[in-house]
Amino acid sequence: MxxxxxxxxxxxxxxxxxxxxxxxxxxxxxxxxxxxxxxxxxxxxxxxxxxxxxxxxxxxxxxxxxxxxxxxxxxxxxxxxxxxxxxxxxxxxxxxxxxxxxxxxxxxxxxxxxxxxxxxxxxxxxxxxxxxxxxxxxxxxxxxxxxxxxxxxxxxxxxxxxxxxxxxxxxxxxxxxxxxxxxxxxxxxxxxxxxxxxxxxxxxxxxxxxxxxxxxxxxxxxxxxxxxxxxxxxxxxxxxxxxxxxxxxxxxxxxxxxxxxxxxxxxxxxxxxxxxxxxxxxxxxxxxxxxxxxxxxxxxxxxxxxxxxxxxxxxxxxxxxxxFDEPVSLPFSIQPVNITDKKLIAGKYIIEDDELQILDITLKNEELYLTVTKMYGVLCKFKLVPVSHNATKTTFLTGMVNEQLICYYSLSGQIENVEYKDFNDNRYIAYKDLSLANSTQQSGDIV
Missing domain, CATH: 3.40.710.10 (DD-peptidase/beta-lactamase superfamily)
Incomplete structure (x- = not known):
């Protein structure tokens, strides 16, 4: 080619x-x-x-x-x-x-x-x-x-x-x-x-x-x-x-x-x-x-x-x-699928091995958003678009920047953990902070 x-x-x-x-x-x-x-x-x-x-x-x-x-x-x-x-x-x-x-x-x-x-x-x-x-x-x-x-x-x-x-x-x-x-x-x-x-x-x-x-x-x-x-x-x-x-x-x-x-x-x-x-x-x-x-x-x-x-x-x-004709991968095409229990996914997630880093997933107008730190420590909030879903995991693509968030479910249907992959292909595993469960509804809605 x-x-x-x-x-x-x-x-x-x-x-x-x-x-x-x-x-x-x-x-x-x-x-x-x-x-x-x-x-x-x-x-x-x-x-x-x-x-x-x-x-x-x-x-x-x-x-x-x-x-x-x-x-x-x-x-x-x-x-x-x-x-x-x-x-x-x-x-x-x-x-x-x-x-x-x-x-x-x-x-x-x-x-x-x-x-x-x-x-x-x-x-x-x-x-x-x-x-x-x-x-x-x-x-x-x-x-x-x-x-x-x-x-x-x-x-x-x-x-x-x-x-x-x-x-x-x-x-x-x-x-x-x-x-x-x-x-x-x-x-x-x-x-x-x-x-x-x-x-x-x-x-x-x-x-x-x-x-x-x-x-x-x-x-x-x-x-x-x-x-x-x-x-x-x-x-x-x-x-x-x-x-x-x-x-x-x-x-x-x-x-x-x-x-x-x-x-x-x-x-x-x-x-x-x-x-x-x-x-x-x-x-x-x-x-x-x-x-x-x-x-x-x-x-x-x-x-x-x-x-x-x-x-x-x-x-x-x-x-x-x-x-220079070296292998390069294309981002997944954004083709949204329907998911039902979005409230289950919303919450604050603490990144493994770094308790100061938090992924904040919020629900607003029936849409999920990810708030994450970018260059110079600036917080940015991206829409999460579900592109695949089954009993074990849901995969989201972010709008604006080529990043992924994958939610993994336990056998009982609860969130086991999430995997966040940034545009540089750095991968982070994060676990929901249940102590902050009551404060997730509005977090991240105001810059």
Whole structure:
């Protein structure tokens, strides 16, 4: 079977089940195999996602910031080995931290997005870049700069300031003039949250149904995670990174070389399915994305989504298996069957070997729902659709994400245990907590 046909079968089943949201581009040897949008860019106005839909790309932005810094290095306007106090003279211990440390996430500066109040409060508030830096610059370093890797958006905030000071341009202006314009990336830019961006998708989360994602003020993400783009523009970016159009071959190699762990400068370089891959994940307020570049095999996969619970990385790994002709399983087709005793199934279930992890199954309007923890500890609530039933077990598929819940019955017809299989094929056995039986009726109905 040709690779296009295998991709088509996979896409058809996932789309049929409602598991794809966003835009996907797959290319091999410069030839585009798939370029398609899925789901809605804007649910309120029934606007579908298309290949030209713009998405906030989160930390995929870091690769652009790194490129800008390396370009300025090549022009002799700065050196990546300069200490940051040359450009930020009042930054504590700036004489110990280099630009290259910032590029490779080896500064030791605490990551501001990991602060306890960031997700609940700070991210919603407008802030200047200087105010943002003031929020972390006096904190104690987590380790000696250059001695280890620790992901930190703070370093990329510093790089944004340095880029602006040295170039004499705003971050948005620089990216447009020095990267997007030369490459014809006309649908990429820095989203300040004020200007209207035509064809920009809305970001969503999920609780029984799609809901608005938590608001994020866009005055300060900038060079850390502030860009928007399209899959088609990012493919132009991918192709340009194979040439010396933006940067010399020697500096490109330096930019793509990991310092510690597998992190280079704005890119992760590691093996996926035994093949070298340059990649990076991004997410911001309802948007999530990933970018796989198998340079040796000339394969590129880009997935931009505007639904926060879409497991883009896992789905791209499945696509990678298809491209390289490795076995891949399709999700079961969602064909509902009738079951009668739904109340029997509702309850809180404690996961075996982890009493802190609870699966909360609730009944609402004669429908069963599973409340489960997802990325960053966020609770999401998915409808359970029964697809098979007999005296020994009932199998459910979840809506929105390809997961399963299997209820096993004893000879007397009681729930013996449940098995939860997440999208990564991790399996968990859980047992009903009878002590909480009286509190299950309404639990999980309010986010």
């Amino acid at each position: 040709r690779v296009e046909e295998r991709i088509g079968r996979w896409i058809e089943r996932y789309e049929e089940n409602g598991y794809l949201h966003g835009s996907i581009l797959i290319a091999s040897n410069g030839h585009i195999l798939l370029n398609k949008g899925f789901g809605m860019a804007n649910i309120e106005h029934f606007v579908p996602n298309k290949p030209t839909t713009k998405f906030r790309i989160g930390s995929l932005t870091k690769a652009f910031t790194a490129m800008g810094i390396f370009q300025l290095h090549e022009e002799g306007k700065l050196s990546i080995d300069d200490c940051i106090n040359k450009y930020l003279p009042d930054f504590p211990q700036g004489e110990k931290i280099t630009i290259y440390h910032c590029l490779t996430n080896t500064t030791g500066i605490p990551n501001y997005t990991s602060f306890p109040d960031f997700w609940s409060e700070t991210m919603r508030l407008p802030m200047t870049l200087n105010q943002l830096i003031d929020s972390f610059k006096h904190l104690e370093l987590n380790f000696r700069p250059g001695s280890k890797f620790e992901y930190s958006n703070s370093g990329y905030a510093l790089l944004t300031v340095i880029l602006e000071k040295v170039s004499g341009m705003s971050f948005a202006e620089y990216i447009q003039a020095k990267i997007c314009l030369p490459l014809g990336m006309n649908n990429t830019g820095c989203d300040n949250g004020v200007e209207i961006v035509p064809d920009l998708a809305s970001g969503y989360s999920f609780w029984e149904k799609p809901i608005h994602a938590a608001y994020a003020d866009l005055s300060f993400p900038l060079g850390a995670y502030g860009l928007y783009s399209t899959t088609e523009d990012l493919f132009l970016w991918d192709q340009a990174l194979k040439s010396s159009q933006l940067l010399s071959k020697e500096l490109l190699e330096k930019m793509f070389t990991p310092k510690f762990s597998s992190y280079a400068s704005g890119w992760v370089v590691s093996e996926i399915l035994g093949r070298k891959c340059m990649h990076h994940f991004g997410d911001i307020s309802g948007f999530c994305s990933n970018f796989f570049r198998f340079v040796d095999e000339s394969v590129t996969i880009i997935f931009l989504s505007n639904m926060s619970v879409t497991p883009v990385t896992h789905l791209m790994q499945e696509m990678t298996k298809i491209i």
